[in-house]
Amino acid sequence: xxxxxxxxxxIVIDHIKAGMGIKIFHNLNLDRADYxxxxxxxxxxxxxxxxxxxxxxxxxxxxxxxxxxxxxxxxVNIIEEEKITEKRNLQLPDRxxxxxxxxxxxxxxxxxxxxxxxxYLSNISKGEYRCLYCDEVYAVQEK
Amino acid sequence: MTLKGRHLLDPSDFSLEELSEIFELADSIINDPxxxxxxxxxxxxxxxxxxxxxxxxxxxEAAMLRLGGQVIGFSEPSxxxxxxxxxxxxxxRTIACYADIAVMRNPxxxxxxxxxxxxxxxxxxAGDGGHQHPTQTxxxxxxxxxxxxxxxxxxxxxxxDLKFGRTIHSLIKALGRYKNNAFVLVSPKELxxxxxxxxxxxxxxxxxxxxxxxxxxxxxxxxILYMTRVQKERFFNEEDYIRLKDSYILDNEKMKHARPDxxxxxxxxxxxxxxxxxxxxxxxxxxxxxxxxxxxxxALILKLLGVE
Numbered sequence: 001x002x003x004x005x006x007x008x009x010x011i012v013i014d015h016i017k018a019g020m021g022i023k024i025f026h027n028l029n030l031d032r033a034d035y036x037x038x039x040x041x042x043x044x045x046x047x048x049x050x051x052x053x054x055x056x057x058x059x060x061x062x063x064x065x066x067x068x069x070x071x072x073x074x075x076v077n078i079i080e081e082e083k084i085t086e087k088r089n090l091q092l093p094d095r096x097x098x099x100x101x102x103x104x105x106x107x108x109x110x111x112x113x114x115x116x117x118x119x120y121l122s123n124i125s126k127g128e129y130r131c132l133y134c135d136e137v138y139a140v141q142e143k
Numbered sequence: 144m145t146l147k148g149r150h151l152l153d154p155s156d157f158s159l160e161e162l163s164e165i166f167e168l169a170d171s172i173i174n175d176p177x178x179x180x181x182x183x184x185x186x187x188x189x190x191x192x193x194x195x196x197x198x199x200x201x202x203x204e205a206a207m208l209r210l211g212g213q214v215i216g217f218s219e220p221s222x223x224x225x226x227x228x229x230x231x232x233x234x235x236r237t238i239a240c241y242a243d244i245a246v247m248r249n250p251x252x253x254x255x256x257x258x259x260x261x262x263x264x265x266x267x268x269a270g271d272g273g274h275q276h277p278t279q280t281x282x283x284x285x286x287x288x289x290x291x292x293x294x295x296x297x298x299x300x301x302x303x304d305l306k307f308g309r310t311i312h313s314l315i316k317a318l319g320r321y322k323n324n325a326f327v328l329v330s331p332k333e334l335x336x337x338x339x340x341x342x343x344x345x346x347x348x349x350x351x352x353x354x355x356x357x358x359x360x361x362x363x364x365x366x367i368l369y370m371t372r373v374q375k376e377r378f379f380n381e382e383d384y385i386r387l388k389d390s391y392i393l394d395n396e397k398m399k400h401a402r403p404d405x406x407x408x409x410x411x412x413x414x415x416x417x418x419x420x421x422x423x424x425x426x427x428x429x430x431x432x433x434x435x436x437x438x439x440x441x442a443l444i445l446k447l448l449g450v451e
Binding site: 104106107108109110111112114115122123131132133134135137 | 230232249252254256257272274339343
């Protein structure tokens with residue numbers, strides 16, 4: 001049995017779709033962390049079958065837009081004195097800036113490099129975003 | 144909300160009430176053009192055309208000149224500082240020092256939106272790649288409103304290349320905002336309207352529509368027939384092209400089956416999709432449509448400049 005100790009003060013990112021933990025790990029730059037971090041993969045889950053969990057023994061600023069975009073079903077637990085003090089459910093942000101880039105070669109962002117890559121949520125049930133400039137669709141990967 | 148100082152990038156930027164204001168002003172211009180001939184005296188329109196266009200550019204220039212204003216600009220980027228690599232942000236900020244309103248056509252999609260983000264003057268999208276061409280839509284709507292006296296309760300046939308035709312997409316979106324309109328979409332299977340128009344406009348708005356392959360099967364049902372060109376190279380195989388090509392050419396034989404009050408529209412330029420014999424039919428309105436395009440641009444310029 002693999003045992004990971006509970007954390008005293010920090011963040012637990014739970015209900016990550018199995019296999020996606022490593023992506024979030026890299027996206028939050030946790031590979032460069034100088035504090036205790038655990039990425040636990042393929043944890044048995046009643047709801048999900050298998051899931052990934054990330055435990056971070058530190059207070060860090062999390063970009064919830066990035067997390068929501070990777071997987072809106074994950075939960076973020078804020079831990080203080082080994083207890084969950086706040087549980088945050090993520091959702092797809094209405095607008096994302098410079099997180100995803102437009103792949104349309106005809107889009108103006110392909111030539112005007114100073115422009116932010118901005119997307120707006122166009123279809124919440126399908127998890128679809130559209131480029132603010134050219135309306136190209138970006139589909140958030142399947143939940 | 145006033146239209147003064149606003150941009151027009153997408154046909155849905157304006158509410159139906161605001162569109163109606165523009166059309167009412169266009170009606171006044173049509174009825175008495177002389178009384179508007181000095182309304183823009185001392186005002187300058189900049190035309191920033193990053194790709195060739197005769198029709199749209201002339202239409203805007205004629206609109207401003209008929210309002211008593213003046214026009215500056217370029218009709219291809221090679222004759223401007225753009226050729227030296229100037230960004231859109233810098234071009235529009237410089238132009239805004241000289242002109243009161245700007246019109247932009249650019250092959251890159253979303254270019255006019257970037258211009259609008261940096262401009263201190265109104266920016267009008269005159270076509271950005273395959274994306275939007277909102278003033279063509281205004282011209283289409285004004286024509287329909289003037290001839291049919293309403294933008295509601297219409298059966299609109301769209302015929303030809305419905306996949307790549309941006310005027311068709313804008314028209315469906317625009318007419319879908321009015322009451323009780325139905326759409327008959329006539330195209331080969333390869334060139335049907337894109338999925339996002341089906342899902343996000345027709346299905347989402349619960350608009351009645353049907354998709355057919357042959358114009359002759361449905362022409363008798365239509366109040367408006369909006370023609371576009373079908374290019375041979377868009378077909379996947381020669382056999383389908385030969386089977387269907389005549390179905391997308393409007394001629395007097397097909398017009399015999401159309402209602403006496405149906406009108407034929409086309410964004411122009413036409414190639415061979417409307418036979419010349421149809422031009423003499425009183426239901427052919429495509430050249431009037433071009434004229435309405437100039438009137439609606441006059442009204443748009445006045446509204447965005449806030450000239451009463």
